[in-house]
Amino acid sequence: MAPAECLVENGNAEQRAPLGAELSCSSCALKYICLPARLPACEVRILEGAVKRGHALAAGASLIRAGQRMQALYVIQSGSTKGYRITTQGDESVHAFYLPGEAVGLEAFAEGRHVCEVVALEPVRYCMIPVRRLERLLETLPGLRREIVRLLSQAIEDAQSRHAGMGCAGARERLAGFLVDLSRRLERRALSPTQFRLSMSRRDIAHHLGLTLETVSRVLGAFKREGWIEVRLRHIKLLQPEALASLAGVT
Amino acid sequence: MAPAECLVENGNAEQRAPLGAELSCSSCALKYICLPARLPACEVRILEGAVKRGHALAAGASLIRAGQRMQALYVIQSGSTKGYRITTQGDESVHAFYLPGEAVGLEAFAEGRHVCEVVALEPVRYCMIPVRRLERLLETLPGLRREIVRLLSQAIEDAQSRHAGMGCAGARERLAGFLVDLSRRLERRALSPTQFRLSMSRRDIAHHLGLTLETVSRVLGAFKREGWIEVRLRHIKLLQPEALASLAGVT
């Protein structure tokens, strides 16, 4: 029999039966990272009733398609995704990689419609909160209100600092920044900040940083030769994170 | 006696007495563009009570400084500003130019503290809504709630599309995109979309697009030679907006 992920390989964000691992946000491994982390306990209990858990996506399947009406706010539970749009020249511009606990699709509130694509880079599980339901909850839950505003605002700030990084920095600086950022986000999730698997291809990284995949490959090779990292395909180990951080200009 | 603007030349966003031009949002020239545009009349009336109008800023003066606590949401009433941060290499990365009716400082909700600088590019008048007051209004006004979320979400989308533009496009494409974007935003404000004054320097444009000021100057020169625009210093006239739009990859 085919594994569960194959059922959704057609690229649609199909709804699946709950896997039974987490029955509530309170029992979820991400409770200190995810949306409920900054919410008062009473609001978490109410929010839980609106969350649809246990959806799954195979590697390469779409979570969000451009043009689609916004139906829900998605939160990655495991695995990772990339968000991108197709430029007029036909190549994709990757604006973000989403890790467990991160909200996806925040930019769709503006028009009620998604403008970018989001696809799974590996098998993904995710939760969703229907927008209608979310908007109704915002009426009564002040903590959730603050938290959503905080998330949105944070996304703006992140986008701005990425803009700053693309402005002047060279390929080495950009790649160092990318690795350090990824490392720190993994650390916050209690994963090793120095040794991890890159779920995205060199091409994805390149399109995220405004470079070509060859340059990404070369710079990674250079970092390796200099003893800053170990790389073998998707597996990476940061040997001198401080060197990378100082190159990226992060404290 | 010194003109009024000189009173605030020290760079602080000092509060000034209302100029008396607009006593309410309903009588403001920006009412169809600004925040109240999408608000029900009843909410506009309530919001008006919270808005502090008629503040002024001289060219070059700061509206927001990095590190400052977020005190209010600012909305430009006349003039224009630039928002930027100083990179670790010491040069500034300009993430946005703000026109009348646009909200400034949305990224500060995340930490309650501003992370970027905003300075006036020319004499500016602006309104402010104190955050405490705004948060209290969000409790009771569903329309305002939706509108703030919309603004935040829109800012994310804008930032993402700017990211896409910086990724692969060359200097000509970026500059064309910049001019077309500016033109359209001016048009929405009932100003000429084909003939306007650039309130920002070549250096500011360069830092916004991730180029050098020499390149900006050269590309503008090239557009002029090709008969696409007329430029003389800060004054610009778009002769073939369609050519620019198609180069920028905008419909």
Next chain:
DNA sequence: CGTAACATTGAAGTGGCTCAAGGGGAGTGG
């Protein structure tokens, strides 16, 4: 085992950067 996607590496080309010099405008003070 074969195929296709991914990754590495090399060599040549080029777009934008750097460095440098010169021309204006706008504002200031005499």
Next chain:
DNA sequence: CCACTCCCCTTGAGCCACTTCAATGTTACG
């Protein structure tokens, strides 16, 4: 009103980092 100055803008020449093009190696997966 003029002279002075500072900053902004323009233009040129050379260079470098990244891209482009191309070939080869590697891994995963049916």
